[in-house]
Amino acid sequence: MKKLISLLLVLATLLSFAACGRTDKPEQTVPPTTGATVPVTEETVPEPTVAPSHYPVTVTDHAGREVVIEEEPQRLVSGYYISTSLLIALDLDEKLVGIEAKANKRAIYKLAAPALIDLPSVGTAKEFDLEGCAALEPDLVILPIKLKSAVETLEGLGIDVLLVSPEDQELLTGMIHMIADATNTGERAAQLLDFTATQERYLSETLAGSATPSVYLAGNSSLLSTAGNAMYQSDMIRLAGGVNVAAQIEDTYWVEIDYEQLLTWDPDHIILASDATYTVEDVLADPNLAGCTAVVNGNVHQLPNKAEAWDSPVPSGILGALWLANVLHDDLLTDADCAAKIDGYYETFYDFTYSEN
Amino acid sequence: MIALAVASSFVGKYPLSVDKLLAGDALQWRVFLTLRLSRTVVGVIGGAALGVAGLVYQTVFRNPLASPDIIGVSSGASAGAAAGILFLSGATAVTVSAFAGALLAVIFALALSGLDRSGRNSTIVLAGIAVHSLAQTVLMCLKLTADPERELASIEYWIMGSLNGISVYSIGGNLILCVLGMIALFLLQRQVVLLSAEEGEARMLGVDVGRLRLAVLLIATLVVSAVVSLTGLISFVGLLAPHGARLLTKHDRIGTMLLSGFLGGILLCGADILARTVAATELPVSIFTSILGAPFLIFLIVRGRRQL
Numbered sequence: 001m002k003k004l005i006s007l008l009l010v011l012a013t014l015l016s017f018a019a020c021g022r023t024d025k026p027e028q029t030v031p032p033t034t035g036a037t038v039p040v041t042e043e044t045v046p047e048p049t050v051a052p053s054h055y056p057v058t059v060t061d062h063a064g065r066e067v068v069i070e071e072e073p074q075r076l077v078s079g080y081y082i083s084t085s086l087l088i089a090l091d092l093d094e095k096l097v098g099i100e101a102k103a104n105k106r107a108i109y110k111l112a113a114p115a116l117i118d119l120p121s122v123g124t125a126k127e128f129d130l131e132g133c134a135a136l137e138p139d140l141v142i143l144p145i146k147l148k149s150a151v152e153t154l155e156g157l158g159i160d161v162l163l164v165s166p167e168d169q170e171l172l173t174g175m176i177h178m179i180a181d182a183t184n185t186g187e188r189a190a191q192l193l194d195f196t197a198t199q200e201r202y203l204s205e206t207l208a209g210s211a212t213p214s215v216y217l218a219g220n221s222s223l224l225s226t227a228g229n230a231m232y233q234s235d236m237i238r239l240a241g242g243v244n245v246a247a248q249i250e251d252t253y254w255v256e257i258d259y260e261q262l263l264t265w266d267p268d269h270i271i272l273a274s275d276a277t278y279t280v281e282d283v284l285a286d287p288n289l290a291g292c293t294a295v296v297n298g299n300v301h302q303l304p305n306k307a308e309a310w311d312s313p314v315p316s317g318i319l320g321a322l323w324l325a326n327v328l329h330d331d332l333l334t335d336a337d338c339a340a341k342i343d344g345y346y347e348t349f350y351d352f353t354y355s356e357n
Numbered sequence: 358m359i360a361l362a363v364a365s366s367f368v369g370k371y372p373l374s375v376d377k378l379l380a381g382d383a384l385q386w387r388v389f390l391t392l393r394l395s396r397t398v399v400g401v402i403g404g405a406a407l408g409v410a411g412l413v414y415q416t417v418f419r420n421p422l423a424s425p426d427i428i429g430v431s432s433g434a435s436a437g438a439a440a441g442i443l444f445l446s447g448a449t450a451v452t453v454s455a456f457a458g459a460l461l462a463v464i465f466a467l468a469l470s471g472l473d474r475s476g477r478n479s480t481i482v483l484a485g486i487a488v489h490s491l492a493q494t495v496l497m498c499l500k501l502t503a504d505p506e507r508e509l510a511s512i513e514y515w516i517m518g519s520l521n522g523i524s525v526y527s528i529g530g531n532l533i534l535c536v537l538g539m540i541a542l543f544l545l546q547r548q549v550v551l552l553s554a555e556e557g558e559a560r561m562l563g564v565d566v567g568r569l570r571l572a573v574l575l576i577a578t579l580v581v582s583a584v585v586s587l588t589g590l591i592s593f594v595g596l597l598a599p600h601g602a603r604l605l606t607k608h609d610r611i612g613t614m615l616l617s618g619f620l621g622g623i624l625l626c627g628a629d630i631l632a633r634t635v636a637a638t639e640l641p642v643s644i645f646t647s648i649l650g651a652p653f654l655i656f657l658i659v660r661g662r663r664q665l
Contacts, residue, residue, distance in 0.1 A: 105504075125505070126505070127501070219510075221507050221508070221510040221511040222514075224521055225510070228638075248637055249637050254510065255638035255639070256514060256638060257370070257521065258392070258396075258521040260369045260370040260371035260388060260392055261370035263371050263384075263392075264371045264372065275507055277446065277507055278447070282447070287391070287524075288391060288392065291387060
């Protein structure tokens with residue numbers, strides 16, 4: 001699909017050039033009426049319509065650094081799966097020359113850009129391969145903010161670096177603008193952000209006035225880890241028309257609770273994070289939760305992990321809210337509505353059909 | 358101890374009330390019996406086991422700073438738990454894996470020390486340091502391969518120690534092992550004291566130093582492994598309780614062992630009450646055992662210098 005769009009764009013560009021050619025010619029020369037060629041006067045020559053160059057452009061990254069990008073970067077390195085996923089959505093995956101480690105574990109790469117899996121790895125936030133990254137001769141490197149110590153060295157080698165920290169929706173939106181500015185893909189980024197805004201409005205309108213069931217979101221590491229009010233996941237629950245039972249917790253990272261706390265909250269639904277190391281069956285069979293409403297009613301579900309973890313701040317995060325709204329309010333948002341929106345997103349930005357994989 | 362145990366039974370996130378319990382509320386009873394009581398029991402018995410085992414280590418090694426980690430128990434358990442988190446599934450598997458890790462580390466340390474025929478205590482300590490380093494390396498490698506969002510967080514939290522996942526369904530085997538191990542250590546108390554004497558002196562008293570030391574250390578290790586595989590690492594209890602007991606009992610050996618167990622139980626039970634009440638979330642219990650333990654250790658150091 002992306003190649004088809006590119007081809008259409010190329011054709012459109014060629015046609016517009018051809019069209020310019022046709023309109024220019026009569027203005028450049030006056031049709032001969034008397035057999036003599038009339039020289040073109042200065043007044044008849046139009047000004048050349050060259051669009052103002054996007055570069056150099058100055059962007060501010062999440063570390064507050066102002067980075068001047070002189071030319072459109074042609075060779076990109078992404079050291080963070082969230083920025084890599086964004087680069088695919090911005091149709092820049094073919095410019096990537098290196099990505100973070102463990103790429104073969106990311107389902108979205110296999111589905112949308114399998115070639116990425118074979119790209120050289122620049123390591124992880126724990127073990128960044130500075131030399132390997134430099135050897136790829138990138139024009140622009142996008143790294144998680146944890147790797148700020150690598151910036152000085154890379155900049156010393158003449159490589160532009162952007163540090164990102166998309167910890168919540170606001171920062172994620174900022175990151176999308178930042179990378180779009182740096183790579184001159186503003187139009188595509190606007191489409192991406194518009195999809196999220198549209199779905200937020202849709203959820204707000206569809207769920208207005210409906211009941212708000214209580215939800216316990218269990219983390220990846222254990223059933224007894226959860227996300228408090230300050231976390232991205234709490235926003236997802238709110239958007240989906242639910243109430244996070246752990247909203248009273250203000251921590252900005254996953255926190256541990258005990259069974260007693262979970263029984264005290266007694267949620268209507270228990271939702272397991274996408275990459276939970278335990279299963280829905282484990283929770284339903286847990287004798288310590290025998291009296292819990294969600295378990296008694298069988299309302300235990302796991303967020304899908306077929307493509308991406310929608311409970312993390314990835315560009316597709318809004319799909320987590322849509323999926324959860326379908327779970328919490330299946331009378332207001334049907335399976336078909338939800339599936340159509342998810343398919344629409346991945347077909348538009350990632351060039352594959354989610355429901356067919 | 359009794360007061361703390363009672364407090365522990367009625368302090369927690371779930372609003373238990375005596376009235377509802379007396380009225381026969383099924384959910385109240387279920388929470389009380391399966392969660393609250395089992396947590397209290399693990400706090401008391403687990404703490405006591407760590408206290409008794411700590412005293413045994415300090416006595417056998419004639420070293421006031423000896424702790425289960427001196428022969429690699431804690432680091433072995435950590436590496437075992439990390440392997441369980443990465444390659445197995447479920448809390449029980451992690452407990453079994455941590456237990457196996459602790460046991461393997463100690464068997465390896467004792468086997469290494471057996472290479473030196475002299476049978477000196479220092480050889481065991483050196484072997485323990487080597488095994489500790491090896492287990493730390495294994496742990497580091499496992500952490501390196503762990504997914505930061507899932508497994509690494511689990512490993513880190515396990516290492517910090519907590520009683521938050523304790524329930525009646527998960528504690529049976531470990532508690533039995535703890536109790537049997539403590540009974541055995543109490544029965545061997547006289548022999549443990551003999552091991553603290555100079556080696557030649559002990560041999561003259563007819564003690565088979567090598568075998569006895571192996572047996573006592575294995576039992577103490579089993580006890581510690583049974584606790585930490587259930588709760589994660591618990592700092593300072595095994596170090597602090599014996600010191601406190603010695604301060605209070607002076608030369609009464611059996612009294613010291615008993616009191617060391619009591620103090621261990623009090624410390625862990627008290628720290629667990631704080632861990633589950635001071636914040637809206639569960640805090641690692643080792644934070645509180647350390648907060649209580651570190652000043653006490655400093656006090657001991659200062660007191661020791663003044664006596665000099």
